Amino acid sequence: MAEPEYLNDRERRAWYGFLTMQEDLRRHMNRQLLGATGLSLADFSVLSALSQSPDGSLRVFELRERLRWEKTRLTHQVSRMVARGLLERRSCRADTRGSDVALTGQGRSAIELATPLHIRHVREVFFDVVSPRQLDALAAASEAVLQALRDEPFED
DSSP states (O other): OOOOOOOOHHHHHHHHHHHHHHHHHHHHHHHHHHHHHSOOHHHHHHHHHHHTSTTSEEEHHHHHHHHTOOHHHHHHHHHHHHHTTSEEEEEOSSOTTOEEEEEOHHHHHHHHHHHHHHHHHHIIIIITTSOHHHHHHHHHHHHHHHHHHTTSOOOO
């Protein structure tokens, strides 16, 4: 077996910087959302995905694909949100073997309140601190990596 090629200093700086930024940004955004709205970043992600659906509901597998989450993570998150009155589970009319997840009135109110606060905070901590050139480079890098990953099916 060939000896692994280690990361050089430039690669290491970029890779670990990316990972650290991602984790710190998630933690910061989660703390901000919880403090301002009582919603976690995971709650916000689920509510946001559902609110973009015309009727506020999605099949469980569709929600999982949109969020790019593992099945068990989504199952536990939805259960917690159902218990809090933010979501409800429904039988799927098109396929009795499947189920839908839907916003409740409380869930819709929560996402409508949280969205402008979240967007304002995203602008403050992300878009206001990167230049247009950096933003374009990040978008291009993200698109290149995602294109390379498209060949691999999404499974958990």
